[in-house]
Amino acid sequence: MPLSAPLLAAAPLVVGLMTPALVGAAAEPQHPQHQQPARPSAVHAARTAARSEVVEHEAARGSAEQRRVLDYWTPARMASALPISMLGIADGGLLSGLGGKAGLTSAPDLSGARAKPATRRHQGAVPLAPTSGANWPTTGAVARTTGRVFLTLAGVDFVCSASTVKSANRDVVVTAGHCVKDGTGEWADNWTFVPGYREGGGRPYGQYAARRMFVAGQWSRSGDDSHDVGMVALTTWQGRHVADVAGAQEIAFDAKRGTQTYAFGYPADPPYDGERLIYCAGRLREDPYNQTHDQGLACDMTAGSSGGPWFTGFDPARGEGKIVSLSSFKYSNDQGTMYGPVFGDSAKALFATAEHA
Template sequence: MTETSSSVPRRLRGRATGVAVAGLALALAAPVAATATAGQAGAAADPVSVLKFKAQERKEALAYWTPTRMKAVGKSVDLGPTGPKAKPWRGTTLKTVGRLFFVNAGGADTWCTATAVKSANRSAVMTAAHCVRRGSSPYNTNISMVFVPAYHKGKAPYGAFAVRQAATPRTWQTDSTNDMAALVVDAGKNGKKLTDAVGGQQVAFNRPVGGTISSFGYSATRPQLGEEPLRCVGTAKKEHGSQVIPCDMSGGSSGGPWLADFNATTGKGVLVSVNSALDSLEPTKMYGEAWKGTAKKVYDRAQNA
């Protein structure tokens, strides 16, 4: 992902532009960057790149992302009107889906969308790799990351969960390919682990592309401006080595879940991908990676951390 001026970082992949969004550009003292866990020698053989955040960094992240700051980052961006394909979600509360707040590598307050998933450690979250670090740039990583499930118009009913580890495919770090990530979060308020508090979506890998997909995201389009989730519904198709659905969500929806077999009553489905990039020439097409073996390894690294 390359950063543009104003407040919208974009990721280019052929005709597609990434859908992360940055808000207020702030002058910040540079915190200690997260560090890769693998040594230089072992890194080449490891298909997964892992970042870890120290306990003090996580504490500072929770203190940094006050309710006022969360509201402010949304108000700083307006990417045009919502829809017509993306519509506000008015169904059951999506407890597993939330906003992922962070400070990007350029020093700007930023958000993406992310999803709590079933995992061995009950603490795993799935999102896009460009919500964790810039592609093809090993040292440009995001910091001060917190996940706020079920965020809605300034309310955080389950609190904020600090990210302690972030795994991406190494190919994203080196070549900007395979845009997905799995995070591990600390326990939240009252010491409750994430999926004990909000539940988790089932995750599938090597699933054939196709079928009806419900995609969700906190798009920076108006009037929502990231304050409530939007939904797109459409049939997934193969395209350019990944998959695509009809959707016009924009910045801020990056990392939002693609749920197959979605049950609108329970808010549950099967996570098969995440929002990765919006086609710049046809801004009604949203791309998501087809999750295969490497994606499974990224997920396993997170769920077993």
């Protein structure tokens, strides 16, 4: 949807792969003449139901299909998969312009050359200070529960990030909606999760295919960035659930805004290369353009970290906390701030459905 001149003057262009985020919520239905207005409780119930709509997709069906997905991801394919925000270019579209914000912005190198590996830094102690991007040592639960996602959209292989969450079926991971479904477009194929991913394609806790995927109705209908959340129920690995192998983190909803937060992911655009777990830490702030209900965090992570978990109440020594958001998008004029959706009613409904899938 074209932006008006006043809006273009007031807000920066955004970069991403989804549909415009400025599309407003659907208008309230008008009551026929002489019909009594709905009671407040009924209106509240209707709005809650709209916020809680879950859209589902069945992924790998049966053991043969699941094996095909796992076999698809050879080390070579993993190494050549692109950060998700490059979908517009790979598919022949435009990366920048008036599209939605979902999908981390980047200035990709179209020469095809991969980023040079970052200089390794050995960290003997668990980091505590605020940071906009630093290597996380391979310690604590977060180093096992956070992982890389590999998927195919529009015939092109991509990477994202995700985290396991404690769930009834012990199979659920949370990631960005745009790492599961291309907004109003197609669902991802060949979707697989590697918890605790190690440099060079290491899979110390196995590799899990998606069996069922879930996004909010607001994401599926209009690519609403305030609902850029996806939940995925995984297959088992050698007969074991992902939570039993890698562990899992708590998930929380309707958390207090503006709190101290730790964000994790596997950014793959320069200066990062997707091979190491990176973290940011600081206090959250509101979206200055009021285009979403999201909150921002000072963070230099790039594309590839989409879907990585955000924690409050995080204990750096144990690597545990409560997941309250995830990496979703950046504004094109502010590469230093990452934005993530607040887990509210729609995320709660996704989780309730996914953990019993």
